Amino acid sequence: MTGRFDLVLRGGHVVDPANGTDSVMDVGFRLGKVAQVTERIDDGLADDVIDASGKIVMPGHIDTHAHLSSPFNNSVNRAYGHVMLAESGTTTALDLAGEPGALAEGMRSQGAGLNVAGLMGLIPHSTVKDDDPSLPVMRDVVADALGRGAIGVKLLGGYHPFTLESTADVIAAANEQLAWVAFHVGSKDSGSDLNGLREVPEIVGGGRLHVAHINSYCRGLVMDNLKECAEAFEIIESKRSQFVTEAYLAQINGTNGKCDEDGNLVYNVAQNCMKARGYPTTDAGMRQALLDGYGGALVERGGRIVIVTGEDAVRAWEEQKTDASLSFPVNPATSAFTLTTEKYDDGEFRIDAVSTDGGSLPRNVAIERTMALVSFGALSLLEAAKKLSYTPSRMLGLLNKGHFSEGADGDVTVVDPSTGKAMMSLVNAQPIMIGGRVVGRGGKWLVTGAGE
Ligand SMILES: [Zn+2]
Numbered sequence: 053m054t055g056r057f058d059l060v061l062r063g064g065h066v067v068d069p070a071n072g073t074d075s076v077m078d079v080g081f082r083l084g085k086v087a088q089v090t091e092r093i094d095d096g097l098a099d100d101v102i103d104a105s106g107k108i109v110m111p112g113h114i115d116t117h118a119h120l121s122s123p124f125n126n127s128v129n130r131a132y133g134h135v136m137l138a139e140s141g142t143t144t145a146l147d148l149a150g151e152p153g154a155l156a157e158g159m160r161s162q163g164a165g166l167n168v169a170g171l172m173g174l175i176p177h178s179t180v181k182d183d184d185p186s187l188p189v190m191r192d193v194v195a196d197a198l199g200r201g202a203i204g205v206k207l208l209g210g211y212h213p214f215t216l217e218s219t220a221d222v223i224a225a226a227n228e229q230l231a232w233v234a235f236h237v238g239s240k241d242s243g244s245d246l247n248g249l250r251e252v253p254e255i256v257g258g259g260r261l262h263v264a265h266i267n268s269y270c271r272g273l274v275m276d277n278l279k280e281c282a283e284a285f286e287i288i289e290s291k292r293s294q295f296v297t298e299a300y301l302a303q304i305n306g307t308n309g310k311c312d313e314d315g316n317l318v319y320n321v322a323q324n325c326m327k328a329r330g331y332p333t334t335d336a337g338m339r340q341a342l343l344d345g346y347g348g349a350l351v352e353r354g355g356r357i358v359i360v361t362g363e364d365a366v367r368a369w370e371e372q373k374t375d376a377s378l379s380f381p382v383n384p385a386t387s388a389f390t391l392t393t394e395k396y397d398d399g400e401f402r403i404d405a406v407s408t409d410g411g412s413l414p415r416n417v418a419i420e421r422t423m424a425l426v427s428f429g430a431l432s433l434l435e436a437a438k439k440l441s442y443t444p445s446r447m448l449g450l451l452n453k454g455h456f457s458e459g460a461d462g463d464v465t466v467v468d469p470s471t472g473k474a475m476m477s478l479v480n481a482q483p484i485m486i487g488g489r490v491v492g493r494g495g496k497w498l499v500t501g502a503g504e
Contacts, residue, residue, distance in 0.1 A: 055082070055087075055097075056082070056097050056098070056099065057080035057081060057082055057087055057088070057093060057097055057098045057099065058081055058082055058083065058084075058099050058100065058481060059080070059081045059098070059099070059100045059101070059102065059462075059481050060078055060079065060080045060081070060093050060097075060098040060100070060101045060102070061078065061079040061081075061102050061104045061109055061464065061466070062078055062093075062101050062102065062103050062104055062105065063076055063077075063078060063103065063104055063105040064076070064077070064079070064104030064105065064106075064107045064108065064109035064466065065107065065108050065109065065433075065469075066079060066089060066109045066110075066456065067108055067109065067110045067433045067434060067436070067437045068089070068110070068111060068437065068455055068456045069434045069435070069437050069438040069442050069455075070442050070454065070455035070456075070457065071089075071455060071456060071457060072434075073089060073456065074433060074434055076091075076105075077089050077090065077091060077109075078090060078091070078092055078093040079109060079456060079464070080093045080097075080098070081462045081481035084461070084462050084480035084481045084482070085458075085459055085460060085461060085462055085480075085481070086456045086457065086458060086459065086460045086461075086462055087458060088458065089456050089458075102476075104466055106469070107466050107467065107468060107469070107475065108433065108466065108467040108468075108469055109464060109465075109466055110433075110436075110437040110440070110441060110464070110465050110466075110467065111437060111441040111442065111445070111453065111454050111455055111456060111460075111463060111464065111465070112142070112143030112144060112441060112453065112463030112464055112465045112477060112478070112479065113140075113141055113142045113143060113144075113418065113419055113440045113441055113465045113474070113477075114142075114143070114144040114145075114146075114405075114440070114441050114444035114445055114448065114450070114453060114454060115137060115142045115144070115145040115146065115407055115408050115410075115411075115418060115444070116146050116148075116262075116296075116298045116404075116405045116407050116444045116447055116448070117146065117148050117234075117264055117265060117298050117300065117407035117408065117409045118133060118137060118142070118145040118146060118147055118148065118407070118408055118409070118410060118411035119133055119147065119148065119150070119306075119409070119410065119411040119412050119413055120133040120134060120137075120145060120147040120150065120155060120158055120159075120168060120170070120411050120412065121133075121147060121150025121151060121154035121155045121158050121170070130158070130162070130352070130412070131154075131157075131158025131159070131161065131162035131163075131412070132162065132352065132355060132356055132357050132411075132412045133145075133147075133158075133410070133411025133412035133413075134158065134159065134162050134163050134164040134166055134168075134411075134495065135162065135164045135355065135356070135490050136356060136357065136410070136411060136412060136414065136416055137164070137166060137408070137410065137411050137416055138164035138165060138166055138477065138484050138485050138490045138492055139416070139485060139488055139489075139490055140408070140410075140416035140417070140418070140419060140420075140473075140474060141419045141465045141466075141467070141473070141474020141475075141476075141477050141485065142166065142408070142416070142418075142419075142465075142477070143166060143167065143463040143464070143465060143477050143478070143479050143484070144166060144167040144168070144169075144444075144448075144450065144453060144463065144479075144498075145166055145167070145168050145169075145411065146168075146169050146170070146171065146203075146448065147168060147169065147170035147171065147411070148171050148173075148206050148234055148264060148409075149170070149171040149172060149173030149174075149205070149206030149208070149234070150170055150171075150172070150173060151172055151173070151179060152170055152172060152197065152200040152201040152202045152503075153200065155168065155170040155201070155202075155497075156201060156497065159494060159495040159497060160494065163492070163493055163494040163495035164484060164485075164490045164492045164493070164495070165479050165482070165484030165490075165491075165492015165493055165494065165495060166479065166484070166492070166495045166496075167450075167453075167463070167479060167495065167496045167498055168495050168496070168497060168498065169203045169448065169497075169498035169499070170201070170202050170203065171202055171203065171204050171205055171206040171232060171233075171234055172193075172197040172200075172202040172204075172205050172206065173205075173206045173208055174193070174205055174206065174207055174208060174212065174214075174222065175208065175212050176212055179193070179197075180193050183214070184214050184215045184217075184218035185214070185218055185221065185222065186218070186221060187221040187224065187225055190221050190222050190224075190225035190226075191225045191228065191229070193205070193225075194225050194226050194228075194229050194231050195229060195502070197231070198229065198231055198500050198502040198503055199502050199503060200503065201497060201499045201503040202231075202499075202503070203231065203232045203498065203499065203500050203503075204226055204231035204232025204233050204234070205222065205226055205231065205232075205233055205234075206233075206234045206235075206236070206264075207219060207222055207223075207233070207234065207235045207236060208236050209235060209236050209237050209238030209239060209242075209244060209248055210236045210237070210238045210243070210244030210248075210268070210319065210320050210321040211236070211308070211319050211320070211321065213238045213239050213240050213242075213320070214239060214240065215239060215240050215241075216239045216240075216241060216251060216254075216255055219235075219239055219255055220255040220256075220257060223235070223255065223256055223257065223259050223261055224257055224259060226259070227257075227258075227259030227260060230500075231500070232262060233259075233260075233261055233262065234261075234262035234263075234264050235252065235261055235262065235263055235264060236264045236265070236268070237249050237251070237252055237263065237264075237269060238320060239251055243320045243324065244268060244269070244320050244321050244324060245268075245269050245271070245273045245274055245324065246269045246270070246273070246274040246275070246280045246283060246284065247274060248269060249263070249266075249269045249284055249287055250283075250287065252287065252291075253287060253290050253291050256291060256294060256295075258294075259294065260294050260295075260296070261291075261294060261295055261296075262295075262296045262297070262298075262447075263288070263295050263296070263297050264298070264409075265298065265299060265300055265407065265409050266284055266288070266297050266298070266299045266391055266403055267299040267300060267383050267387055267388055267391055268305065268321075268383075269284060270284055270384075270387040270391065271324070271328065271382050271383060271384060271387065272328070272384060272387075273324055273327065273328065277384045277386060277387045278386060278387070278390060280387070281387050281390045281391055281394075284391075285394065285402050288402060288403075289396070289402070296404050296405075296447045297403045297404050297405070298403065298404060298405040298406065298407035298444075299388065299391040299392060299403045299405075299406065299407070300383075300388075300406070300407045300408055300409045300410070300415070300418065301388050301392060301406060301417055301418060301421035301422065302383065302408070302409070302410070302415035302417050302421070303381045303382075303383050303385065303388075304359070304379045304380065304381050304382075304383070304415055305321070305325070305379060305380055305381075305382050305383060305409075306350070306377060306378075306379050306409065306413040306415075307319065307321040307322045307325055307377075307378050307379065307380065308321075308322060308375065308376065308377055308378065309322055309338050309349075309369050309374050309375075309376050309377075309378045310322075310374050310375045310376075311334070311335040311338070311374040315334050315335040315336070316333060316334055316335075317333045317334065317335075317337075317338060322338070322378070324382070325341075325347065325378075325380040325382055326338065326341060328380070328382050329341065329346055331346075335374065338369070338374075338378075339366055339369075341380075342361070342362070342365040342366045342369060342378075343362060343363065343366060345361050345362055346380060346381075347361075347365070347378055347379055347380035347381070348360055348361040348365045348378065348379050349361075349364070349365035349366075349368035349369050349376055349377070349378050349379075350368075350376075350377040350378065350379060350413065350414070351364075351368050356414070357412050357413065357414050358414055359379055359414055365378070377413075379413070379414075379415075388421075389425070389430065391403050392406060392422070392425060392430075392431075392439070393425065393430045393431060401435075401438075401439060401443070404439075404443050404444075404447060405439055405440075405443050405444045405447065406418045406421075406422050406439045406440055418440060419440060419465065419467060419472070419473065419474050420471070420472040420473045420474075421472075422436045422439060422440055423436065423467060423469070423472030423473075424472055426472075427472065440465075441453070441454045441455075441465070442454040442455060448498075450498070461479075461480060462478055462479070462480050462481030462482075463477075463478065463479050463480070464476075464477060464478040464481075465477045466478075473488075475487055475488070479492065479496070
């Protein structure tokens, strides 16, 4: 294709698994789209040129598990995730899970130029009336969520578990309407661990399901963590054509320290954090764990969420009457490594994507940790781009993203190979982040036909 280009990214190492490109190239953009990838585009044809020499140029990172509008009603329930994700080099994010109105409002007030789709979290007595919604109720909830701009719903089994029957009904109701359904596993019979994952093949029926953050069920709570990974792989393989999956590479998780009137931790994930290091699952156990520096509390500082520890953490937790966002280093590195790199015999990855489970949680390390695996020799650059962008684009049906074919969206993440960190990103060929500083505003809300 000839003609002028609005922008040329000059001389970067272009990594595009869909087209098998893994070499130094120029990328020309026109009207926000990729117009040409070739060895040399003449200066005279370019209205604007950005020098990318010595840098890695890959299709923009698509984060299939992010938090932009938190389901928890506390101080972290703000849209800081837009800026935090954009700073790390992400260009498209799936919010898992918030509320469509809050997502839209957050994008307006704190948007950083990202493409964003959202799932509505299913919280009893909040986004869904009943403790264990029936199939007819769920049909209405899903239709309503789609109409308000969500692309589906999220089951929060580690926080608001339903019965197995009700969980199956949610999955069925979503699939009937071709809505996305993601599951943080756990039911009233199990927990947020391998036992929860073991229940999933039975209840999924014939539908499709996004099984969220597989690493969260391979923390060594049920048995040795690598044995848990091996069983998780078997479970996923048994429904390979129905499941999509992701795992994140941060050691720290995110949870909530809410305690009931008797001083017991309410949420299963928080209880598991205590059990992992032998603390009681009570307010006293949590206070000691925070004082010991085992975990921390998430607080807002200068428009970002950061983690504070020790007495600062206890203060933040108490100020919010225990209903506070907390974080603990419960993800074993060996699980993260195995889950990210293991393949089927046919060469496809067993876990589809590298996610952050970040956004407004300060662990947006998907790109830099994946690049560390490249440095280590565990992944090739093409494989890194596949897990960060191409496969996520197929998961979400964003056929114009995840690659640099002619006519594809001009979404790009530029990575500095010496640090592994993103140093620039573009959405529709417009910079949204330069040198770690966000220059994008607002965002593009990805909805279904019903939400349009
Ligand atoms: Zn999450």
